[in-house]
Amino acid sequence: MSKMMSSxxxxxxxxxxxxxxxxxxxxxxxxxxxxxxxxxxGYDESFSKxxxxxxxxxxxxxxxxxxxxxxLRKSGKTSIKNVVFHKMEPNETxxxxxxxKTNLEDISCCSFITFQVYDCSGQIDLFNDPTCDYIAxxxxxxxxxxxxxxQDEDQYTDAISxxxxxxxxxxxxxxxxxxxxxxxxxxxxxDEKKMDxxxxxxxxxxxMLIQQDATESLIQKIYLNYHLTSIYDHxxxxxxxxxxxxxxxxxxxxxxxxxxxxxxxxLERAFLFDVASKIFIASDCISxxxxxxxxxxxxxxxxxxxxxxxxxxxxxxxxxxxxxxxTCVKLNNELYLYMKQVDKFLAFVCVIRDxxxxxxxxxxxxxxxxxxxxxxxxxxxxxxxxxxxxxxNQNNTNSSEPDTSNMANNILGNL
Amino acid sequence: MRKKVLLMGKSGSGKTSMRSIIFANYIARDxxxxxxxxxxxxxxxxxxxxxVLNLWDCGGQEAFMEHYFxxxxxxxxxxxxxxxxxxxxESREFEKDIHYYQSCLESITQxxxxxxxxxxxHKMDLIREDQREAIFKAKEEELxxxxxxxxxxxxxxxxxxxxxxKAWSQIVHKLILNAPQLEKNLHxxxxxxxxxxxxxxxxxTFLVVSHCLKKEHSDLxxxxxxxxIIKQFKLSxxxxxxxFQSVEIKNGNYTIIIDLFTPNTYIMVIISDPRITPALTNxxxxxxxxxxxxxxxxxxxxT
Numbered sequence: 001m002s003k004m005m006s007s008x009x010x011x012x013x014x015x016x017x018x019x020x021x022x023x024x025x026x027x028x029x030x031x032x033x034x035x036x037x038x039x040x041x042g043y044d045e046s047f048s049k050x051x052x053x054x055x056x057x058x059x060x061x062x063x064x065x066x067x068x069x070x071x072l073r074k075s076g077k078t079s080i081k082n083v084v085f086h087k088m089e090p091n092e093t094x095x096x097x098x099x100x101k102t103n104l105e106d107i108s109c110c111s112f113i114t115f116q117v118y119d120c121s122g123q124i125d126l127f128n129d130p131t132c133d134y135i136a137x138x139x140x141x142x143x144x145x146x147x148x149x150x151q152d153e154d155q156y157t158d159a160i161s162x163x164x165x166x167x168x169x170x171x172x173x174x175x176x177x178x179x180x181x182x183x184x185x186x187x188x189x190x191d192e193k194k195m196d197x198x199x200x201x202x203x204x205x206x207x208m209l210i211q212q213d214a215t216e217s218l219i220q221k222i223y224l225n226y227h228l229t230s231i232y233d234h235x236x237x238x239x240x241x242x243x244x245x246x247x248x249x250x251x252x253x254x255x256x257x258x259x260x261x262x263x264x265x266x267l268e269r270a271f272l273f274d275v276a277s278k279i280f281i282a283s284d285c286i287s288x289x290x291x292x293x294x295x296x297x298x299x300x301x302x303x304x305x306x307x308x309x310x311x312x313x314x315x316x317x318x319x320x321x322x323x324x325x326x327t328c329v330k331l332n333n334e335l336y337l338y339m340k341q342v343d344k345f346l347a348f349v350c351v352i353r354d355x356x357x358x359x360x361x362x363x364x365x366x367x368x369x370x371x372x373x374x375x376x377x378x379x380x381x382x383x384x385x386x387x388x389x390x391x392x393n394q395n396n397t398n399s400s401e402p403d404t405s406n407m408a409n410n411i412l413g414n415l
Numbered sequence: 416m417r418k419k420v421l422l423m424g425k426s427g428s429g430k431t432s433m434r435s436i437i438f439a440n441y442i443a444r445d446x447x448x449x450x451x452x453x454x455x456x457x458x459x460x461x462x463x464x465x466x467v468l469n470l471w472d473c474g475g476q477e478a479f480m481e482h483y484f485x486x487x488x489x490x491x492x493x494x495x496x497x498x499x500x501x502x503x504x505e506s507r508e509f510e511k512d513i514h515y516y517q518s519c520l521e522s523i524t525q526x527x528x529x530x531x532x533x534x535x536x537h538k539m540d541l542i543r544e545d546q547r548e549a550i551f552k553a554k555e556e557e558l559x560x561x562x563x564x565x566x567x568x569x570x571x572x573x574x575x576x577x578x579x580x581k582a583w584s585q586i587v588h589k590l591i592l593n594a595p596q597l598e599k600n601l602h603x604x605x606x607x608x609x610x611x612x613x614x615x616x617x618x619x620t621f622l623v624v625s626h627c628l629k630k631e632h633s634d635l636x637x638x639x640x641x642x643x644i645i646k647q648f649k650l651s652x653x654x655x656x657x658x659f660q661s662v663e664i665k666n667g668n669y670t671i672i673i674d675l676f677t678p679n680t681y682i683m684v685i686i687s688d689p690r691i692t693p694a695l696t697n698x699x700x701x702x703x704x705x706x707x708x709x710x711x712x713x714x715x716x717x718t
Contacts, residue, residue: 091444091575232444292655299651304664306644310637311669311685325666333657 066140068118070166071147072159076184081119083231084240085277090231138173142247143180150197151185164208171222178223180243187230194228202226234295241279250378254282261371262286265364269293269351273301297349300329300337342372418590419469419494423519424501425512426451426475429537432574434472437583437620442650443574454479463617464679464711484518492526499533505541513561520565532567533586534558540573577639584622591624600710601627608699609691614683621646665693672696677708
C-alpha cells in the first residue's frame with residue numbers, strides 16, 4: 001500500500017509511519033508516540049496541494065513527523081531543501097526563484113522514516129497570515145529549523161527577533177517541538193569568525209528570549225540547538241542528519257547495532273547512510289563524530305553512485321543490494337572505506353584498517369548479513385504494528401504500555 | 416621531451432581558470448579568486464612521465480595582446496606545438512576577438528607552421544541547454560572559415576561540467592607520442608582478461624590518455640564524466656589529507672576496478688562477466704603492470 005505522494009522526487013515505496021513502536025529484545029511491544037498528528041488535520045487548501053491524496057491515504061500519512069524550515073527571506077531555506085533532498089548542485093541554487101508559496105514535500109528518507117518538509121516562504125509572515133492555519137502546522141511538527149543568513153549582519157536583529165517569536169508561539173502550541181537554528185552561509189568565514197558568529201547569535205537569542213518574558217526555567221525546557229551550516233560543504237548534511245536523528249525512534253537501537261558491529265569486526269567507524277540524500281541515519285558511538293571521515297564517506301557514495309549510473313544497465317537504478325555486492329575504496333593511509341547496500345535506500349559504510357580488513361573480511365561479511373537481517377526485522381515489525389494501529393485508531397495516543405523494562409526507559413529518554 | 420603549449424584569448428575568457436582546474440587541482444569554485452594574468456605565466460607540467468608540457472598562459476588584456484604581436488612575437492610564437500585559443504561564448508566583441516585570433520594565426524603560420532590549433536568555445540554553461548548545440552555548431556562554422564587555410568579543432572567547454580575534460584583530453588592526446596602503441600597494448604590486455612572496456616588515465620590530471628572498447632556503450636560522454644567524477648573524489652580526499660589508491664565496485668551486473676597502474680597512470684577496468692572475480696582481475700592488473708611500465712621507460716629512454 002504505497003502511493004506516490006506529492007511532488008517528492010524520491011520515490012516513496014513504503015508506507016511506514018513513525019508510530020514509534022520499538023521492538024525490544026524480549027518481545028514486548030511498547031508504544032510511545034512522537035506527537036505527530038494526522039496530516040489531514042484541518043489544513044487550509046492553499047497550504048498543501050496534496051490534500052486529496054492525503055485524505056485517501058490517511059494511514060500512511062498518519063504518523064509522519066513534520067520538519068518546518070523557516071527563516072527570513074533569502075536566508076537559504078529552499079536551497080537547503082534542494083541540495084539535501086534533490087541532489088542539486090550548490091551553484092545551481094543561485095538560479096532558484098524566491099519561494100512565494102509554502103511548499104509541502106514528502107521525503108521518503110530510507111524506509112525508516114518518511115517525513116514531510118515544509119519549506120516556508122520567507123515573504124509570508126506565517127503567524128499573521130489569515131489563510132494559514134499555523135496552529136495545526138505547529139502541532140504536527142517534530143522539528144522546526146530556523147535558518148539565519150550569517151553573511152547578512154544587518155539582518156541579525158530581525159532574524160533573531162523572528163526566531164524568538166517563533167519559539168514562543170511554537171512552544172505554546174506544542175511543547176515537544178525541537179528548535180534547530182541553522183547559522184547558514186558560513187562557508188566564507190575563517191574558523192574563528194565562525195565561532196564568533198555562533199556565540200554572538202546564541203547570546204543575542206538568549207537575551208531576546210529573556211527580554212520577552214521567558215524565565216530561566218522556561219529557557220531550560222525549550223529544546224534549542226544551533227548548527228553552523230553551508231550548502232557548499234558537508235556541514236549542511238551533518239546538521240540535517242542530527243536533526244533527523246531526533247525524529248527517528250529506532251535511532252538508539254540502530255546506534256547500538258552499529259556499536260556491536262564495530263566492536264566485533266574491529267571497525268574504526270560505521271555509518272548507516274540514506275543513499276539518496278547522504279544523511280546518515282545512525283553512526284557508532286565509540287568515538288565522537290569525525291567530520292572528515294563523514295565527508296569521505298559522503299564523497300565515496302557520490303563516486304559510486306555516479307559511476308554506477310554510467311555503467312548500470314538501463315532498467316537498474318542505483319546500487320544493487322544483494323549479498324555479494326560491495327564497494328571498496330583503498331586510501332593511501334592504510335584505511336579502507338567499505339560499503340554495502342542494506343536495502344534500496346540504506347547503505348552501510350564503514351572505515352576499517354588495512355590489516356584488519358584483509359584478515360577479517362569473511363567474518364565481517366557474515367556479520368553484515370546478520371546486520372541486514374536485524375534491520376529488516378526492525379522494519380517489518382514497524383510495518384505490522386503501524387498497520388494494526390491504523391486499523392484500530394485514527395489518532396495517536398500518548399499512552400505507553402504498563403510493562404516497560406529498563407531498556408524501554410533508556411530508549412524513551414534518548415528520543 | 417618538452418612541448419610548448421600556447422594558451423591565448425581575450426582577457427577574462429577563462430584560460431587561467433581552466434589551466435588551474437586541469438593541472439593545479441583547483442575546484443571550479445576556487446577559480447573565482449583568480450585575478451587577471453599579467454603578461455605571460457609559464458608553467459611546466461609533467462605528463463605521463465616522459466612528456467613535459469610547457470604552458471604559456473598569455474594574459475589577454477589589450478596592452479599585452481598588442482605586445483605579443485609586435486615586440487614579443489618571435490619569443491612567443493616560436494617552437495609552438497599546440498595553440499589553444501579560448502573564446503568566451505558571451506563576448507559582445509566578436510569582431511575584435513576574431514581580429515586577435517587571426518593575428519595569432521598569422522604569427523603561428525610564420526613562426527611555427529606545424530602547430531596544431533585548438534579552439535575552445537568556453538563558458539557554455541551560460542547558454543541555455545537546449546540552445547547549446549546550435550550555438551556551438553554556428554560558432555564552429557564561422558571559426559573554421561576564419562581559420563582557413565589552417566585546420567582547427569573546435570570544442571565547447573565549461574568549468575562547471577565535464578566538457579572541460581573532454582576538450583583537454585583530446586588536446587593532450589594529440590601530444591602523446593606513443594598513443595597508437597599504447598592503444599594496441601591495451602587492446603591485447605583487454606582481450607586477455609576479457610574486459611568490456613579499459614581506460615587509462617594520467618595520474619595527476621585524470622585525463623583519459625588511452626582507451627579500449629570491446630563492448631559498445633551508449634553514453635559517449637562517459638570518459639569526461641568519469642574523469643570529472645574521479646577528480647572530484649581525489650580532491651575531496653586531499654582535503655582530508657589522504658588520497659585514494661584504488662576503487663573496487665562489484666555487483667551482479669558488472670565489476671569496476673580503478674587502480675594505480677604505472678607510475679604515471681591509473682587504469683580502469685570494466686568487466687561484466689560475473690564469473691570473473693575481482694581478485695582475478697586484480698592479479699591480472701598487477702601482472703600487466705610490469706609490461707606497461709617497460710613501455711613507458713623505453714619511451715622515456717628514446718626521447
